[in-house]
Amino acid sequence: MPDPHTPCQRILVTGAAGFIGNAFLRRVLSKRPDASVCTFDALTYAGHEENLEDLPGAERHTFIQGDVADAAAVRKAIASFAPDAVVNFAAETHVDRSILDAEPFLRTNVFGTQVLLEACRAADIRLICISTDEVYGSLEAPLEADTDCALAPRNPYAATKAAGDLLAQAAFITHGQDVIITRSTNNYGPRQTPEKLVPLMILRARAGASLPVYGDGTHVRDWLHVDDHSDGILAALERGKAGALYHFSGSNEQSTLGIVRAVLDAVGPTGARIEHVRDRPGHDRRYQLDVSTTHAALGWAPIVPFAAGLASAVAWYLDNDAWSRATAGEDLRTFLEANYAGR
Numbered sequence: 001m002p003d004p005h006t007p008c009q010r011i012l013v014t015g016a017a018g019f020i021g022n023a024f025l026r027r028v029l030s031k032r033p034d035a036s037v038c039t040f041d042a043l044t045y046a047g048h049e050e051n052l053e054d055l056p057g058a059e060r061h062t063f064i065q066g067d068v069a070d071a072a073a074v075r076k077a078i079a080s081f082a083p084d085a086v087v088n089f090a091a092e093t094h095v096d097r098s099i100l101d102a103e104p105f106l107r108t109n110v111f112g113t114q115v116l117l118e119a120c121r122a123a124d125i126r127l128i129c130i131s132t133d134e135v136y137g138s139l140e141a142p143l144e145a146d147t148d149c150a151l152a153p154r155n156p157y158a159a160t161k162a163a164g165d166l167l168a169q170a171a172f173i174t175h176g177q178d179v180i181i182t183r184s185t186n187n188y189g190p191r192q193t194p195e196k197l198v199p200l201m202i203l204r205a206r207a208g209a210s211l212p213v214y215g216d217g218t219h220v221r222d223w224l225h226v227d228d229h230s231d232g233i234l235a236a237l238e239r240g241k242a243g244a245l246y247h248f249s250g251s252n253e254q255s256t257l258g259i260v261r262a263v264l265d266a267v268g269p270t271g272a273r274i275e276h277v278r279d280r281p282g283h284d285r286r287y288q289l290d291v292s293t294t295h296a297a298l299g300w301a302p303i304v305p306f307a308a309g310l311a312s313a314v315a316w317y318l319d320n321d322a323w324s325r326a327t328a329g330e331d332l333r334t335f336l337e338a339n340y341a342g343r
């Protein structure tokens, strides 16, 4: 277990070719000049080698391509890099994809978590499991889930994240393992796979294309800048207690329509228009987290104001056209319309 006052020197970050793991990787390399970081990532449709270019302190970064559900590959990475801690961002994360096919979610989010738990226990190192507000299910305003709330996931993605979290809690209770769970609300910022809401809307708005919004667009999420989230995770890694659960929220609730209108305003006039489309099956109305215990325990609070954070995220996607072209996968809207037709 790391000394709570000594920053880790060697951190294995799984899933750091994706969105939040990559922001965390960049944060650690910039803020901890003595730290070495190894990215372990399978490079699925959501992981991009482009995200591992132009890293600050690149000489302190290494990359291993591998699958968290492959126990031999995970053990080998831990043996060769010899980390003091592992931070797990590797996950299947897109609710829509989980509705169409939950199996990869079970493999990565459940089985992969158990593989990491066992490998970290064998190596006697801390594991941070990154999780989501979605495990608590839909909450009426003004309710906020506190860290004692029962889990009530309502879509396959959330159910697999909840299962991974329960395995982590079980490892702490059963084995006294040094494991911490963190849960956050929706993140926004640069380098998110372009099929997710914010980059999808930015790129479609720029192209003057229609902006598909599920149902009436009044579903509410809380939005947290990815750098604020990364700072919270770093605080949990360095100062968190084994077995603890920490919540991170931006205390910034927005409806889907509110987010899309804010993106449209930031992109400027292009002729793009909002188009309401058939709602996602079982679409949760609202999530929110109570962050009071995290504020008290870690001294963490978000600092990026939403308007400035969103403006800089929009500018990043517009300025990094080559990145957007390289990372854009299939057009998810066409994919979903084809798959949800008639349901």
Ligand SMILES: NC(=O)c1ccc[n+]([C@@H]2O[C@H](COP(=O)([O-])OP(=O)(O)OC[C@H]3O[C@@H](n4cnc5c(N)ncnc54)[C@H](O)[C@@H]3O)[C@@H](O)[C@H]2O)c1
Binding pocket: 014, 015, 016, 017, 018, 019, 020, 021, 040, 041, 042, 043, 044, 045, 046, 047, 048, 066, 067, 068, 069, 088, 089, 090, 091, 092, 093, 094, 108, 112, 130, 131, 132, 133, 161, 183, 184, 185, 186, 187, 188, 192, 193
């Ligand atoms: N994005 C959000 O708004 C949000 C909010 C709350 C919590 N989270 C959680 O944060 C974590 C990271 O989310 P994200 O949005 O950055 O995800 P992402 O989809 O952008 O990236 C996931 C990364 O994991 C990698 N990966 C997937 N399966 C793998 C496997 N089997 N082995 C190794 N690597 C694999 C992918 O290649 C990719 O690099 C997830 O656990 C997610 O549940 C995300």
